[in-house]
Amino acid sequence: MSTINQSGWKPEMGSAGETGPATYTGNKALMLEEALIFEIGTTGTTGVDLADAPKVTPRLGNLARHRDIGLPGLSEPETVRHYTRLSRQNYAIDLGFFPLGSCTMKHNPRLNEKVARMEGFADVHPLQPVETVQGALAVINELAVWLIKLTGMHGVAMTPKAGAHGELCGILAIKAALEARGDPRSVILVPESAHGTNPATAAFAGYAVENIPATSEGRVDLAALKARLGPDVAGVMITNPNTCGLFERDMKAISDAVHAAGGYVYCDGANFNAIVGRVRPGDLGIDAMHINLHKTFSTPHGGGGPGSGPVVLSEALSPFGPIPFTERHADGRYTLVEEETASARHPHSFGRMTAFHGQMGMFTRALSYIMSHGADGLRQVAEDAVLNANYILRSLEDVLDAPFAHSGPCMHEALFSDNGLADGFSTLDIAKGLIDEGYHPMTVYFPLVVHGAMLIEPTETESKVTLDQFIGAMRSVVQRAKAGDPMLKSAPHHAPRRRLDETQAARKPALVWREPEQAVAAE
Amino acid sequence: MSTINQSGWKPEMGSAGETGPATYTGNKALMLEEALIFEIGTTGTTGVDLADAPKVTPRLGNLARHRDIGLPGLSEPETVRHYTRLSRQNYAIDLGFFPLGSCTMKHNPRLNEKVARMEGFADVHPLQPVETVQGALAVINELAVWLIKLTGMHGVAMTPKAGAHGELCGILAIKAALEARGDPRSVILVPESAHGTNPATAAFAGYAVENIPATSEGRVDLAALKARLGPDVAGVMITNPNTCGLFERDMKAISDAVHAAGGYVYCDGANFNAIVGRVRPGDLGIDAMHINLHKTFSTPHGGGGPGSGPVVLSEALSPFGPIPFTERHADGRYTLVEEETASARHPHSFGRMTAFHGQMGMFTRALSYIMSHGADGLRQVAEDAVLNANYILRSLEDVLDAPFAHSGPCMHEALFSDNGLADGFSTLDIAKGLIDEGYHPMTVYFPLVVHGAMLIEPTETESKVTLDQFIGAMRSVVQRAKAGDPMLKSAPHHAPRRRLDETQAARKPALVWREPEQAVAAE
Amino acid sequence: MRYLPLTPSDRQAMLGVIGAKSIDDLFADVPAEARLDGPIHGLPNHASEMAVERHFSNLARQNMTASHTPFFLGAGAYKHHVPASVDHIIQRGEFLTAYTPYQPEIAQGTLQMLFEFQTQVARLFGCDVANASMYDGSTACWEAIGMAGRITKRSKAVLSSGLHPHYVSVAKTMAQYTGDTLDTALPALSPVTDSARLLDAIDGETSCVVVQYPDILGRIEDLSAIAAKAHEHGALLIAVVTEPVALGAIKAPGEMGADIVVGEGQSLGVGLQFGGPYVGLFACKEKFVRQMPGRLCGETVDAEGKRGFVLTLSTREQHIRREKATSNICTNSGLCALAFSIHLTLLGEKGLRGLAELNHGLAVQAADRLSQIAGVELVNDTFFNEFTLKLPKEARPVVRALADRKVLGGVSLGRLYPDVDALANGLLVAVTEAATMEDVETFATALQEVLA
Amino acid sequence: MRYLPLTPSDRQAMLGVIGAKSIDDLFADVPAEARLDGPIHGLPNHASEMAVERHFSNLARQNMTASHTPFFLGAGAYKHHVPASVDHIIQRGEFLTAYTPYQPEIAQGTLQMLFEFQTQVARLFGCDVANASMYDGSTACWEAIGMAGRITKRSKAVLSSGLHPHYVSVAKTMAQYTGDTLDTALPALSPVTDSARLLDAIDGETSCVVVQYPDILGRIEDLSAIAAKAHEHGALLIAVVTEPVALGAIKAPGEMGADIVVGEGQSLGVGLQFGGPYVGLFACKEKFVRQMPGRLCGETVDAEGKRGFVLTLSTREQHIRREKATSNICTNSGLCALAFSIHLTLLGEKGLRGLAELNHGLAVQAADRLSQIAGVELVNDTFFNEFTLKLPKEARPVVRALADRKVLGGVSLGRLYPDVDALANGLLVAVTEAATMEDVETFATALQEVLA
Numbered sequence A, B: 001m002s003t004i005n006q007s008g009w010k011p012e013m014g015s016a017g018e019t020g021p022a023t024y025t026g027n028k029a030l031m032l033e034e035a036l037i038f039e040i041g042t043t044g045t046t047g048v049d050l051a052d053a054p055k056v057t058p059r060l061g062n063l064a065r066h067r068d069i070g071l072p073g074l075s076e077p078e079t080v081r082h083y084t085r086l087s088r089q090n091y092a093i094d095l096g097f098f099p100l101g102s103c104t105m106k107h108n109p110r111l112n113e114k115v116a117r118m119e120g121f122a123d124v125h126p127l128q129p130v131e132t133v134q135g136a137l138a139v140i141n142e143l144a145v146w147l148i149k150l151t152g153m154h155g156v157a158m159t160p161k162a163g164a165h166g167e168l169c170g171i172l173a174i175k176a177a178l179e180a181r182g183d184p185r186s187v188i189l190v191p192e193s194a195h196g197t198n199p200a201t202a203a204f205a206g207y208a209v210e211n212i213p214a215t216s217e218g219r220v221d222l223a224a225l226k227a228r229l230g231p232d233v234a235g236v237m238i239t240n241p242n243t244c245g246l247f248e249r250d251m252k253a254i255s256d257a258v259h260a261a262g263g264y265v266y267c268d269g270a271n272f273n274a275i276v277g278r279v280r281p282g283d284l285g286i287d288a289m290h291i292n293l294h295k296t297f298s299t300p301h302g303g304g305g306p307g308s309g310p311v312v313l314s315e316a317l318s319p320f321g322p323i324p325f326t327e328r329h330a331d332g333r334y335t336l337v338e339e340e341t342a343s344a345r346h347p348h349s350f351g352r353m354t355a356f357h358g359q360m361g362m363f364t365r366a367l368s369y370i371m372s373h374g375a376d377g378l379r380q381v382a383e384d385a386v387l388n389a390n391y392i393l394r395s396l397e398d399v400l401d402a403p404f405a406h407s408g409p410c411m412h413e414a415l416f417s418d419n420g421l422a423d424g425f426s427t428l429d430i431a432k433g434l435i436d437e438g439y440h441p442m443t444v445y446f447p448l449v450v451h452g453a454m455l456i457e458p459t460e461t462e463s464k465v466t467l468d469q470f471i472g473a474m475r476s477v478v479q480r481a482k483a484g485d486p487m488l489k490s491a492p493h494h495a496p497r498r499r500l501d502e503t504q505a506a507r508k509p510a511l512v513w514r515e516p517e518q519a520v521a522a523e
Numbered sequence C, D: 001m002r003y004l005p006l007t008p009s010d011r012q013a014m015l016g017v018i019g020a021k022s023i024d025d026l027f028a029d030v031p032a033e034a035r036l037d038g039p040i041h042g043l044p045n046h047a048s049e050m051a052v053e054r055h056f057s058n059l060a061r062q063n064m065t066a067s068h069t070p071f072f073l074g075a076g077a078y079k080h081h082v083p084a085s086v087d088h089i090i091q092r093g094e095f096l097t098a099y100t101p102y103q104p105e106i107a108q109g110t111l112q113m114l115f116e117f118q119t120q121v122a123r124l125f126g127c128d129v130a131n132a133s134m135y136d137g138s139t140a141c142w143e144a145i146g147m148a149g150r151i152t153k154r155s156k157a158v159l160s161s162g163l164h165p166h167y168v169s170v171a172k173t174m175a176q177y178t179g180d181t182l183d184t185a186l187p188a189l190s191p192v193t194d195s196a197r198l199l200d201a202i203d204g205e206t207s208c209v210v211v212q213y214p215d216i217l218g219r220i221e222d223l224s225a226i227a228a229k230a231h232e233h234g235a236l237l238i239a240v241v242t243e244p245v246a247l248g249a250i251k252a253p254g255e256m257g258a259d260i261v262v263g264e265g266q267s268l269g270v271g272l273q274f275g276g277p278y279v280g281l282f283a284c285k286e287k288f289v290r291q292m293p294g295r296l297c298g299e300t301v302d303a304e305g306k307r308g309f310v311l312t313l314s315t316r317e318q319h320i321r322r323e324k325a326t327s328n329i330c331t332n333s334g335l336c337a338l339a340f341s342i343h344l345t346l347l348g349e350k351g352l353r354g355l356a357e358l359n360h361g362l363a364v365q366a367a368d369r370l371s372q373i374a375g376v377e378l379v380n381d382t383f384f385n386e387f388t389l390k391l392p393k394e395a396r397p398v399v400r401a402l403a404d405r406k407v408l409g410g411v412s413l414g415r416l417y418p419d420v421d422a423l424a425n426g427l428l429v430a431v432t433e434a435a436t437m438e439d440v441e442t443f444a445t446a447l448q449e450v451l452a
């Protein structure tokens, strides 16, 4: 009677490997399988009602689309159910602890969602006359002022769309500054432990990338860095706190050295959460730093974006920042500096990075978050984030190798390696074991400088009860990994899917759905 | 290290009866245990920030509350997570097929949710001057007009808060009408198959309740009813379509007989979904009928309400309906008839049923639903609801006993009994088996007139794909029940909990949380 | 139609399986004279989502909203700030689109929430137990009177004059048909309530005394003496709370001997919503639990011994006991109970006390400011966040004139008690955390103008 | 602070476990001169939710919203009705608060959605494959130019004058630092585009031709000839779609030979949002897939043979390939891609075609109506839902004057191309299903007045 089930695979009683009795549908009570829209929808179904179109003579210039597009529709009930069922196959912060290192998976306040949806922000067009969007411009401007004051910098570019886009903004500003002084340079130095976007960005902007080594403590090797500086070095990209979770003690010295050598200092601010309200990057001599609003300032990750990556700039780099941006006038009015006014108001700008004014929907959320905390609350954010991370570090270092445990307190994240597990067991097994325990695993195999890295970032929005339970679960899983428990090797057992075959996916990529070659014969 | 886990029971590796390897936390990947707020919160924690209170001399008359209240608080992140985790232990329409007979679990459109939250409706006080709430009064009035026209009745009482409250409204109107004519009567007749609220309501209003028998086809026995009518009978309460899923063919004859005997006819309109747009109850001679907006008109059930139960009234009963209600004036203005104006505008009213004007939040939703469908769409609703039910009836009658399969087509729901299952197996086992298959069970053991009743109401918002898969799963489960599969007897296996001990719950009721008598000794 | 998934070909195929020629065949049992042959005349056909949304948006804009106006209405419905996370959570499909938890294995979310709600309500009210919610405060109040009747097997209830007049009306509606007797009175613009009258009225036939706390005029009085007298005569004390936030500042009725405490839970989580849906709170002493109306959630264990929750003691309820049930209530106010419970969890004891202190502080300041206006008198000696002013003229037109000045300046007693001359000049003013001192000043200025 | 769960005693206990005396110990690595000793001066402290909400509510009310004004702006961002269910779904915590799906076993929801999205985009654009989204249309456009450079190993891109000027600017910003050459031109107020110029410019050094479809002035032209010429010279055709709804009415670029099709997905599901976040769409021929930027989701099986999805081909990406990656993009626009995909699923082919027909019909009527105004000329022969009017005077002040009359009457070319006299009188007018004929009439009347 039924041809496919909701999961897109043929239902079969008692299929192998199931835990508990198998079902006809493939469902397991509240763990529901769901087919693709292409399998349950039809091109004749729609979940919208539309007014009748006026009868007109088309002006489409003989380009009317005749061939079938192949877009299945679902009615609204089917649509809501389809996506609700899919959503239930996801882990998320709202469900539990999500200590993905370097990602700052903190609570996303619901007030922010409400504010971003206010019609006055959600339902305005970027090219409306500025007189009709004064409130929207005020939001951008207010946020810009907060970011400048929190970082102790001179200016801020609001348009970058995510962290990596912010990096690009900073690197382009450096490039523009160097070119403006007639001193184009070709190399950007990046520590080995840097996030992949750092070297990728430098290369994207046309620079050669060279690595800076780390000390055995996990920090930038200042001496080695100094040795490499020279007239070809445009700048450095330093992450601080770094991806090993440590504060770069020598940051000021690094900045001074780079400046002395005629270069600029880009700081990857992905980890700003650890120091917000306690340290101003501007006091450490940096020239540009992006801030992931979707990390430190709590805008939701959304399963992969959108983010927002404003870049704070030093006095030296500010003149080169991108357009457009907002200006506040003495009378309280706001205007935009765009192409039209840039030549007068901002002549050295390196240009435009995106079609409009940046991630407005993230600005409202971030400003709402920042105002909610205020200066005192943000300082507490950093303190609690660091406290939580150190608590985890010290509660696990007796069972897990913590390579930099002796480099001082960690900042917002605790780093472990997979040394000491049973033969054949590695970080991946611990990660998959944590899935069964009801956690999202930590960041694994990053940073590259540590073997089988496990980077645990709890954030400040986790309670001690949660941390304690996680520590208990982690100890249990590590113990199993040390004892060589085969059930751990085959974990997860309780998730919607067992381990997935990534090799097959890459070998013969199936990136879009295709109608099965021939329909399965009716049974 | 951890004392309690999120589930409130002590974590223990490899506890018995688990499917798949046990975990330290008790979680199973995305199936997450969750403790009570009393176990994770403290009275010193709060998830709100408040402005400082002005310092004043209290005017509380020496009644300041000193003793601890015992209300735990959670921060916002913990709160969102607590309830999100709890929610994931629920089944719901958004997750899958929910064929709970008599409950009309249809899709709840999201437009309705949006409309109900518009500030102009959500943020107005019931006692504002009517000049400031004209739009809100318009909504009530527009919905009232739709309900009157869809039912072909004379008036409507909008204030009842749910179906049962609507029944009360109708019965009070009957009582008031009888008393107004100096003919108080004492008995209400109710069919055996009636929903429990019917006899309960009649008794609540001070009537004696007597049963009317059913024919072997599952309909009211007209002859028996006629025989019982007399000067003591105030009225009858008939459900049409009835709880066996059948249309009461003799409805008009019943009404005529009751009227001839000086009584009134109350119709339980819980099943109006089957006939909306195809039959007007007013054409069948009824005097009062409640409409569950939370069934036919798609307002969400919310895990047990709120609902809304407007009652349409015949010309004979309209003068006795409750206050307040809205009036539309020739100039388009709306007013409310309340205590003040009732003596002039509505002198025979039996009075007030609730503090304010009814379930406004449900009115906006229901009107949004009704306008979206329009007259044509509502008719299609009834047709598709009935079609879906008959499809299920005819697709299962070969494997399940359908006692009234020969009484004609069913209406919106299909009724089966548990005759023919293996020894010791009953409706409950089928219900629990369906849980494992990813469905919410049908209504079980109601109506009482059928042994081990299974009442399946698919509603019109289910697709054929869904019905076909359900039919397949149902056949599989029934087959297991006929074969005496012990795994079915112990189902569900995959739900957050196995079968729960209801006897223990009732024997020694624990209705509130109490601090454990003595803390469990540390381990 | 966007909500209907069946396609024309689905319908055809299904009719085939059923063995029907057309959909009309399935309606064969409807007598010919009652069959409609097409969409009902005079009603519009289906509309796009955009069109429907616009219609409502236009109507919504005709209403003056509480958040964008200086706002001082109360009288049983209060404007409190509801945290955004409350609405987010109650919109989760798993809560929003679930039914009453009849299948506990897949309804633990709703059930555990109800168990928490019951505990919160019981503690807030100072009672042993609470149920899973009633429709609203007014119907809960009548149910309590009915319950007292069942417990005491008596039928005379004595109602305080401070009980919300709509609650009194609801009780009167029922009593006229159930044969119960209600001893009622009108309030007076006085700093003290009619507790003397109540003490006098209690006798061996009294089933219960019903007292609102704080009362309709905002006054707060100790209930202990009434409780003692009632208990002496075998009667029960029912306390009614229309502003639960008050219980963050003042003693719980249960602490003063109330046997049953009912209330309106709208203040927490629910919002104004032009009067509904709201949520009835119902708590009592443990010994009366089997006479309670409504659903109850209880703790138990599953087949593996794990803690779980179920609906319990359902032999009190209509679906089991039918005409012998303790009430006819079925669908109650589950989602509002959830909203209430979330809001109270966010507050916690600390937040509730802080919120109560803030409300009281602002109300005191507002009362002092408004009673400085010439001719305006503060009636109350005691109050929480709502008090009564005696104006030098009839209050009802004053309220309308204030609305013309874009101030929603309270509820006139004339609206609540039409045709009672002694109350006509009374104005009920509620001041919550949502009001600012600028709002109070705007109100004061407008009132001064209107009274001038 | 409401978002911080640690209590003072938690903090104390945790410091104890860590072996630190105070929180300052944990910041010991920060050099003394960079340590702040307290909250930063000149910034306010924490605020209640209510206060923050009010602040935003006041700012929001200063903006003129598209839904409550006759509204005709486009130029790369369109006002379409987004069904309420879209926003409901994207607010589910499981989508909203998840990260990029790095752990596929507990991210099948996001992954399956991306697989569906990729398929939808590929089909809509007439391409073989699509990626999991880019930031927006303008950055996707530059990424496509970069990709064409990698594929052809050439560095000269020829850009149509009909390409959105902001997209051109973004490309110029990058090109000035990467050494790529861009051959660009300004559009003219003419019914035909500069395809002749493009055909001329293509040569053996051309990496790609970039054409917007419909173009910035709303014109629609067949791309086949350009594709043929490009392919002849080993160059690629990149098509840019800023209004995907158009593809419910007109041929897909892929059908006409485009090698890479990129676009702005804002029209479906996302909303105006003052310019962001939006969602970049990126599709191409299968053979180029290993040169694509951004994430890709692919089908595979799990250890039990069940179908499942994973991120794949990540050796193209920065986290694996670092400086050799195809792009530096990491976080993309996942939630907007979800919104896009849901909206397109609700529409389905039938709905998309209906929506396109409705847009086109209204736009044709509006164009005819507006060009009746004395002195106003319709530039376009062809258009979908957006067209260009030539006004008898400079358009920019006209737009402001219309706004004073509460009409948001389009985008002036003066705003997009400042200081280009030949374009100063041009007014871009977009007409979607959200506009009514009354809106058009209001607009026409106001325009007439302003021009008079």
Ligand SMILES: Cc1ncc(COP(=O)(O)O)c(C=O)c1O
Residues within 6 Å of the ligand: A102, A103, A162, A163, A164, A165, A195, A197, A198, A239, A243, A268, A270, A271, A292, A307, A308, A309, D329, D330, D331
């Ligand atoms: C250290 C670091 N730098 C840069 C990035 C890139 O930021 P985005 O993903 O917002 O582009 C990330 C994000 O994962 C990061 O962790």
Ligand SMILES: Cc1ncc(COP(=O)(O)O)c(C=O)c1O
Residues within 6 Å of the ligand: B102, B103, B162, B163, B164, B165, B195, B197, B198, B239, B243, B268, B270, B271, B292, B307, B308, B309, C329, C330, C331
């Ligand atoms: C037939 C019937 N009548 C009455 C009711 C009572 O309606 P409510 O639950 O809205 O009070 C129900 C609801 O379950 C019902 O199914």
